[in-house]
Amino acid sequence: MLIAKTNKELKKFLENPEINQKIGFVPTMGALHLGHLKLIEKSKKENLFTVVSIFVNPKQFNNKEDFNKYPITINEDIELLKSVNCNLLYMPSYEEIYPSGLENINIPLHDLDKVYEGEKRPGHFAGVAAVVHRLFSLVEPHKAFFGLKDFQQCIVIKNLRDQYFKNIKLKFCPTIREKCGLAMSSRNKRLSKEGLKIASNIYKAMKEVKSNFNKIEINTALSEGLKILKQYPIEIDYFSVANKHSLKPNKQWMPVRNNVLLVAVIVEDVRLIDNIVI
Numbered sequence: 001m002l003i004a005k006t007n008k009e010l011k012k013f014l015e016n017p018e019i020n021q022k023i024g025f026v027p028t029m030g031a032l033h034l035g036h037l038k039l040i041e042k043s044k045k046e047n048l049f050t051v052v053s054i055f056v057n058p059k060q061f062n063n064k065e066d067f068n069k070y071p072i073t074i075n076e077d078i079e080l081l082k083s084v085n086c087n088l089l090y091m092p093s094y095e096e097i098y099p100s101g102l103e104n105i106n107i108p109l110h111d112l113d114k115v116y117e118g119e120k121r122p123g124h125f126a127g128v129a130a131v132v133h134r135l136f137s138l139v140e141p142h143k144a145f146f147g148l149k150d151f152q153q154c155i156v157i158k159n160l161r162d163q164y165f166k167n168i169k170l171k172f173c174p175t176i177r178e179k180c181g182l183a184m185s186s187r188n189k190r191l192s193k194e195g196l197k198i199a200s201n202i203y204k205a206m207k208e209v210k211s212n213f214n215k216i217e218i219n220t221a222l223s224e225g226l227k228i229l230k231q232y233p234i235e236i237d238y239f240s241v242a243n244k245h246s247l248k249p250n251k252q253w254m255p256v257r258n259n260v261l262l263v264a265v266i267v268e269d270v271r272l273i274d275n276i277v278i
């Protein structure tokens, strides 16, 4: 596996004309788990050459403590990447991503930053859009792979692609879960065994809402789901059904598979997000 730490090295590795129209790209913040590896496997299947980036992007953390506590497991990550035959790992420094003059790039977000994660984490999606804009410009992939676990992020990336990178194909891939239903996340590494058990109720609560699709009113279905979460030490940030495309909260059910239940909770001081399409 090739490793590039600078943009110069990255450019040199990507120069080969045989690969440069067949590059799959998987941006990550490291602390890799099976959810990331599935994205890489998919990219490997669909492209000649797969680039994975690891960059913990300070601009997308609205909370400094969250940034400082973000798990870093670079040696394990490199072994995992080799095990799935990743072709190139790009692990830039802050200065490579944000050289002077490019630190304050501002991408129009069309109000996607005003709801759910955007509302709760001011500046988060501006940071996500800035880093993905920079990474897309540097890697120039043919296809890029993202997880539906971060549902609203997928919509933000699509908005970015439509504005600046019409030639990049986006692939949004299903959420990979633990056996207990908990969505895999780098942040799960910060939970105790007990915390992991408690967090598995997020999926149970989401499934409860889904099971009531079109049987009872949305608000009643949400209350039934919340009843499950309220039995445990779980702080609820939001638990709401939205239109899957506009992310506007739904007052009534939309036709099947057009509703998304968006969830953000805090367990043991760790903020977890999840979602389910209904």
Ligand code: AMP
Pocket: 027, 028, 029, 030, 035, 036, 039, 145, 146, 147, 148, 149, 150, 173, 174, 175, 176, 177, 183, 184, 185, 186
């Ligand atoms: P992160 O390292 O958290 O920034 O995630 C990098 C990419 O992996 C993003 O596109 C995430 O949506 C995706 N991802 C993270 N967790 C999962 C999961 N459990 N299943 C599928 N994709 C995931």
